[in-house]
Amino acid sequence: MTEGNFVDYVKIYVASGKGGKGSSHLHREKFIEKGGPDGGDGGRGGHVILRGNKNLWTLFHLKFLRHVKAGHGGDGGSSRSTGADGEDKFIEVPLGTVIKDKETGEILFEITEHDETKILAKGGKGGLGNWHFRSxxxxxxxxxQPGITGEEVDVILELKVLAxxxxxxxxxxxKSTLLSVLTSAKPKIADYPFTTLKPNLGIVAYRDFQSFVVADIPGIIEGAAEGKGLGHYFLRHIERNSTLLFLVPADADDIKKEYEILLDELRRYNTEMLDKDRLIVISKCDMLDDELQKEMQQQLDKDFKGIExxxxxxxxxxxxxxxxxxLWKMLNA
Incomplete structure (x- = not known):
């Protein structure tokens, strides 16, 4: 999947169908000149429905979709026949999609399971035929009755990666290098900042055919919580992870300070991030000889009391x- 194909934020206008009109027909047939009312009800307008799909990993298929409209309900007919229901429109979304009202920013609901369905815009009710009003x-x-108009809503779909x-x-x-050796994922790797511009997912094969999912999140910089660098583009993806692996290179100027900056950015974005399990991993240790690694361990024991x-x-x-x-032990604690 290329960088441009990973889409995790789209805006869509959706409109459900209008209910069909009830019929005001009066019964007429041979030898019956003045039959009673027999007008049928109008059909229900079509719903706009979101459905979870575990085979989707991005919102790319919705990138150029601006409007979604369901079908209108059919009008009622004679002999108390009900009009046809309007055609429902289904929007397939990956698991982990959050739906927000564009105007208020309120979270309407989330899709987290395969084949889970939620009605985004409910179709209008069909009008009652004159048969109901006889007395x-x-x-x-x-x-x-005329049919009830459908609902119209502007929504934002946000994907939060499930890992x-x-x-x-x-x-x-x-991070990308670690993901590539732990899993079969093939993220883009290069020696310059922001090589990763989208979350990469990889499945770690563990013992006895068990596995877990790791997400490589684009790099954090100081001020990310305020939107600097890639800002909120990637921070929301971390909200779904149950365990956070803080990766700090062994050649960092100050390992403790680097970790504290990362932690502070998460705290400023969402304080609940601090409730997640954490593991600090010092990467690139092949650059250290045994003596230097022992010295570093002594310092880290002082800096990271109680943190593994x-x-x-x-x-x-x-x-x-x-x-x-x-990681397996932490995930299954």
């Missing part, structure tokens, strides 16, 4: 099995 004092009513583990780190921390950390090297394939074991 002892008015045996031939010549009026019927077990989210990789959090500054640009060039080695570990050393790995994606290039040298060091510590990866231990990392998988640790």
């Amino acid at each position: 002892a004092t008015n045996q031939t009513p010549r009026y019927a 077990d583990v989210g990789l959090v780190g500054f640009p060039n921390a080695g 950390y570990m050393f790995i090297s994606s290039i040298a394939q060091q510590g990866l099995t231990e990392l998988k074991d640790k």
Whole structure:
């Protein structure tokens, strides 16, 4: 999937169908000149319905869709025949899609399960035919109800990636490289900031045919919570992850400070982020000799009291099995 094909934010105008008119028909046939009312009801207007699809990973198929309109209900007929219901319109969305009202920003609902359906705009009710209005004092009513108009709403669809583990780190921390060696994912990797412009998902194969999903989130910079860099483009994807893996390279000027900046950006975006399980991973440890790594461990023991950390090297394939074991244990605690 190319960068341009990953779409996680679209705006759509949706309109449900109008209900059909009730009929004011009076029964007529041979030898019956003045039959009673027999007008049928109008059909229901079509709904606009969202449906979850586990085979979709992006909102790209909706990128150029601006308007969605359901069909109108058919009018009632004679002999109390009801009009046809309007055609429902289904919009397929990936799991993890959040639907918001464009005007108010209010979250209407979320789609998190395959084949889960939610009515986005309800079709108008069909009008009642004159048969319903007959009475002892008015045996031939010549009026019927019009159909009720459908609903119109402007909505925003936002995708929040569903993954077990989210990789959090500054640009060039080695997140894409780690994802590529842990999983069969093939993210774009290069030695410059913001190589990753979209979340990459990879499935980690674990023991006994078990697995979990890791998401490589585009790199955070200081001020991201205010929209700097890629801003909210990627921060919302971290909200879905149950475990956060903070990746800090061993050659960072100040590992503790880098971790605290990352943590502060998450806190400023959403304080609930701090409730998630965290693991600090020092990457590129192949650059360290044994003596230097021991010195660094002594310092990290002081800096990260009560917070677990570990050393790995994606290039040298060091510590990866231990990392998988640790993540699996945290996910299933």
